[in-house]
Amino acid sequence: MHDARALIEMGAEAVRRLARRGYTLDLSALEDLQSRRNQNIRSADELRAESKRVASEVQQTAKQGGDITKLKERARELKDETREIEAGQEQVQEQLRDLLLSIPNLPDDAAPDGDSDEFAVEVRRVGTPPAFSFEPKDHVDLGEATGILDFARATKLSGPRFAVSRGAGAALERALATLFLDLHTRRHGYIEHAVPYLVTRKTMTGTGQLPKFEEDLFKTGVADRELFLIPTAEVPLTNLYADEIIPPAELPLALTAHTPCFRSEAGSYGRDTRGLIRQHQFSKVEMVRIVDPKDADAELEKMVSHAEACLKELGLAYRVVTLAAGDTGFSAQLTYDIEVWIPSQNTYREISSISNFGTFQARRANIRTRGEDGKPKLVATLNGSGLPVGRTVAALLEQAQQEDGSLVLPEPLFPYLGFRRISADGTPEA
Incomplete structure (x- = not known):
């Protein structure tokens, strides 16, 4: 199994080496999945951070006797959004893992060319x-x-x-x-x-x-x-x-x-x-x-x-x-x-x-x-x-x-x- 980041960094070299063993690496598909995975992780982290801030505001406002209705509504929205992002992240992660599991090892340059x-x-x-x-x-x-x-x-x-x-x-x-x-x-x-x-x-x-x-x-x-x-x-x-x-x-x-x-x-x-x-x-x-x-x-x-x-x-x-x-x-x-x-x-x-x-x-x-x-x-x-x-x-x-x-x-x-x-x-x- 490969590190997606390493294959992407290798770029054309990874494509060349895998082609020697008859495998066509779809680098753009790999890059897309890796990018979507990273974006989902960032989005989920941002939502969790905001959820933490809202939870703190709810606590402080309640102590001061203020109205927390809108804050609690926002907290529920953030929870739903986070759940949705996490589901998407899990799906992309599974797609990325399946792709990586299907990619063979990079052949050593010491191996001669040929397929039989x-x-x-x-x-x-x-x-x-x-x-x-x-x-x-x-x-x-x-x-x-x-x-x-x-x-x-x-x-x-x-x-x-x-x-x-x-x-x-x-x-x-x-x-x-x-x-x-x-x-x-x-x-x-x-x-x-x-x-x-x-x-x-x-x-x-x-x-x-x-x-x-x-x-x-x-x-x-x-x-x-x-x-x-x-x-x-x-x-x-x-x-x-x-x-x-x-x-x-x-x-x-x-x-x-x-x-x-x-x-x-x-x-x-x-x-x-x-x-x-x-x-x-x-x-x-x-x-x-x-x-x-x-x-x-x-x-x-x-x-x-x-x-x-x-x-x-x-x-x-x-x-x-x-x-x-x-x-x-x-x-x-x-x-x-x-x-x-x-x-x-x-x-x-x-x-x-x-x-x-x-x-x-x-x-x-x-x-x-x-x-x-x-x-x-x-x-x-x-x-x-x-x-x-x-x-x-x-x-x-x-x-x-x-x-x-x-x-x-x-x-x-x-x-x-x-x-x-x-x-x-x-x-x-x-």
Whole structure:
């Protein structure tokens, strides 16, 4: 969310930057709403001041035995006028808030021009994609052949875009989540959290999922209580500090959690309908950092390295790209995507997005710290996947496959699994 005054002061520069992400800022509409809001505030203040003066006159005149009829009539008029102005002010304030909530974050000038993944700029490649002497299978065929993934029964239970893992497959998912949490907490200093999976509309609004993405969310509730299933642990982790002032000495905060994530993926049917790449329910380890705004750029680079560490630990080939301004998420000002190699598709696919939101989410959620002068100021927030379990399983199965249909797993998983290999029939083997 933006400060209306800041956007108006930026003027043409705000229009230019938002145009880079395909958003047309109606500056005149914003200026009009802000002007009407300010005028209503001034008018209401003036009426209250006059009401106070009239009330004092009523008191003094009554003490002196004078006629207060006209004064009392004026007091009633002022009360009605104030009520009318306040109603108008509330309406304009709501219109202004709705407009501000709909305006995406200003993209960082470091983000390249463009509106799709075709315009992403590669930063680096790490690892060598495996070369096979046979035609590699995709993770769906591998999972079903070994019996560790069952998509048909998942569809029977819940419809398309769900999966059931079993045996060594379920153990693999659990092991990956634990490995990622251990890396983040023991090596990178994050504090693990267990958070609610159902949150309020206010919480969803704080991180920018609402109002724009309501059609992508699963919603539930009891009686008149409305709740949303989280699309990522970013939502509860960031909002833990909503409406709080964090002591500067506690920054940066580094938070992580392993949660299920729920997304309806509205409008994305036809893409990745098969397998683990895009599902309605999936498991993910999330990283969130809450920092002083002056440190946000350095913290973003640090967070990217933390997500990369997970892939390096597993020996998976991947690359890092900077997303184009028009392909950057609604709340983000700069995003790095980490893309892992998927042999069956002969390409890199996104496995983690790491974003700097600047003060955009902090303003919406009212998360502050104190500046050197002791006055409250907004923090900066960052988040990234570290990593999604399902997409990691997909990449791992495909990069680890052998010609006989077995799967040789990375050595760092052995302490968590107790086996190094999954045979062609799904049997774990030491």
